Amino acid sequence: MDRIDRSILRELQRDGRISITDLAERVRLTPSPCLRRVRQLERDGVIRGYRALLDTTAVSRAFQVFVTVVMAREDESSVAEFERRVAGMPEVVEAHRLFGDPDYLLRIAVADVESYERLRTDRLLRLPGVAQLTSHVAMKAVKEDEGLAVD
Incomplete structure (x- = not known):
């Protein structure tokens, strides 16, 4: 895992719904190689999944x-x-x-x-x-x- 992969992971942890275009811009890649890296991180199990963070009060779990x-x-x-x-x-x-x-x-x-x-x-x-x-x-x-x- 190199510097770019780590940057991708940091950005995805901040916002898992970021578009590939915006992610690529933030990590200074073009969208196609950025997407390939994300998919490889998913295949390798580094990225285990994506989920929404819920407000505990809104779902009665505060x-x-x-x-x-x-x-x-x-x-x-x-x-x-x-x-x-x-x-x-x-x-x-x-x-x-x-x-x-x-x-x-x-x-x-x-x-x-x-x-x-x-x-x-x-x-x-x-x-x-x-x-x-x-x-x-x-x-x-x-x-x-x-x-x-x-x-």
Whole structure:
């Protein structure tokens, strides 16, 4: 990946809907070679896809909670079932397995505190192998996801 590919990636992370003509101008290429580079980055899996960033309030998901999970059991079947069920929960925006304690970090987006309480009580606490959940309610986003540094 060269300097131009990295420039393309930076621009696409800023605006995934930019036209090839505008993208080519920003990275100082003509449209045809720019498009070939974008397509190659897609084929190589560097660009995994495109999506819209949604306003959390507009879609009733403004209550953000980070949940740390400590597992009581970490046998293969408990971990696999826990991860499968977490991956299937639309309220769980991100889930990461961590080294050490806690074992997992989940980012959850729901409408309000009542919605989170129901999710926590009715579903999260009932996941296989869970010993402890600790909720960390986000006060505000200091820095949103702006994409990856590609320097």
